[in-house]
Amino acid sequence: MASPDKDLEPVLDKDGVRLTVDDAIATVTLTNPAKRNAQSPALWRALTQAGRSLPGSVRVVVLRAEGQSFSAGLDRQAFTPEGFDGEPSFIDLARGSDAELDATIAEYQEAFTWWRRSDLVSVAAVQGHAIGAGFQLALACDLRVVADDVQFAMRETSLGLVPDLTGTHPLVGLVGYARALEICATGRFVLAEEAERTGLANLAVPAAQLDDAVRDLTAALLAAPRDAVIETKALLRGAQERSYEDQRTAERASQARRLRDLAGVGD
Numbered sequence: 001m002a003s004p005d006k007d008l009e010p011v012l013d014k015d016g017v018r019l020t021v022d023d024a025i026a027t028v029t030l031t032n033p034a035k036r037n038a039q040s041p042a043l044w045r046a047l048t049q050a051g052r053s054l055p056g057s058v059r060v061v062v063l064r065a066e067g068q069s070f071s072a073g074l075d076r077q078a079f080t081p082e083g084f085d086g087e088p089s090f091i092d093l094a095r096g097s098d099a100e101l102d103a104t105i106a107e108y109q110e111a112f113t114w115w116r117r118s119d120l121v122s123v124a125a126v127q128g129h130a131i132g133a134g135f136q137l138a139l140a141c142d143l144r145v146v147a148d149d150v151q152f153a154m155r156e157t158s159l160g161l162v163p164d165l166t167g168t169h170p171l172v173g174l175v176g177y178a179r180a181l182e183i184c185a186t187g188r189f190v191l192a193e194e195a196e197r198t199g200l201a202n203l204a205v206p207a208a209q210l211d212d213a214v215r216d217l218t219a220a221l222l223a224a225p226r227d228a229v230i231e232t233k234a235l236l237r238g239a240q241e242r243s244y245e246d247q248r249t250a251e252r253a254s255q256a257r258r259l260r261d262l263a264g265v266g267d
Contacts, residue, residue, distance in 0.1 A: 005029055005064075011053050017046035024059040024222055033067020038075035039133045041087050044111035047137075051114035059226055060218050061115065063141055064125040071134025073155065105164055112140040112166040118234050121221050125214045126150050127207055136167030139174075142233075144200065145214050147207035148192045152200065158187035173240065174199045231258060 005027040008020035016032040028050050030037040054061070065071060075084075083089025093104055115122040124138040127147035132155045138144055154171075156163045163171075163184060172180045175198045183190060195201040205213045221229070231254045239247055 012046065012050050014049075015040075015042040015046040017043060017050055019050040019053060021055060021058060024057055025218060026054055026058045026061045028061060028063050030063075030065035030071060033065070033069070035075065036067065036069040036072035036129060037065045037134070038072050039137075040075045040078065040084055041108065042084065044108050047111035048114070051111075051117075054120075058120065059229070060221050061120055061122045061141075062125060062214055062218060063115070063122060063137070064214070065127070067128075069128035069134075070124075070126045070130040070150075071137060072129050073132030073134045109164070109166050112136060115140040116142060116237070118237070119230055121229065121233065123214055123217060123221075125210055126152075126201075127210055129153075132156055132163070133165055136163055136165040139167045139170040140165075143202050143217070144195075145203045145205065145210065145217060146192050146195055146201040147210045148204055149207050150192045150195060150201075150204070152183075152190040152195060153187055154184045155187045157184050171200075227261060228258060 005018065005020040005022075008022055008027075010018050010020050012019040013031075016030060016037065018029045018031050020027050020029075028047070030043075032038070032043075077084055078090045081089055081091055083092065093101055096104075121143065122141040123143045123145060124141040125145050126138050128149055129151050130138050131151075131153050135152045135154050138152070154163055154167070162168075168180070168184075171183070175183070179198065182188075190198075190200060192201065192204040196204040203213055203217070235247075235250055235254055238250060242250060
């Protein structure tokens with residue numbers, strides 16, 4: 001893929017992650033195509049830092065990746081005795097206490113949580129392989145636009161692990177329990193047509209059109225007033241947990257806030 005954010009001065013550029021900001025649009029790019037954007041704790045910390053570095057003007061965050069693959073998942077070096085330079089290996093982590101291990105995994109998860117902030121809409125532009133942690137990173141976003149060569153797969157279970165980077169909740173929400181279980185337990189590939197048909201992808205396009213499709217979607221998202229989008233996102237995010245009657249109540253409260261704001265009337 002091309003790199004439409006390279007002409008902008010990066011706010012952050014480290015450990016395989018580059019963040020650029022163009023007024024209301026931030027772009028987070030995975031920048032290690034030689035390793036198919038394999039992930040590591042250092043990359044996760046950089047993603048967390050990117051989320052914390054967003055200025056208040058940002059309304060839409062685009063997540064993209066350089067090269068032929070979005071992300072091949074966790075760098076297998078994590079499972080070697082030496083691990084990564086300056087990092088405890090996963091083998092060392094497994095020898096720690098339950099509290100230490102829980103805290104470490106929670107820290108890793110922070111790289112995957114901020115994409116669903118109520119004041120942002122996040123869009124993943126996904127091409128090629130999105131495996132394991134790569135699949136979960138795409139799932140962390142609100143919306144996904146995929147190239148026709150995309151190959152999603154959740155390989156953790158096949159390795160004797162579980163998906164633990166916040167991907168299970170959105171996966172079940174998008175495709176349902178039975179299909180999510182089958183995707184995770186078999187580790188099979190989900191290709192573009194199935195991803196679009198089942199709701200994993202909002203849109204599937206030829207690879208050469210991926211940047212243009214994301215650009216068009218971003219423009220459409222920015223066309224609506226920001227506060228209305230924030231209120232709508234909050235309504236939709238909470239709908240699954242609310243009863244029908246509670247959702248009606250939430251709609252009324254949200255609409256009352258919008259009407260007062262539009263009329264310039266305080267609470």
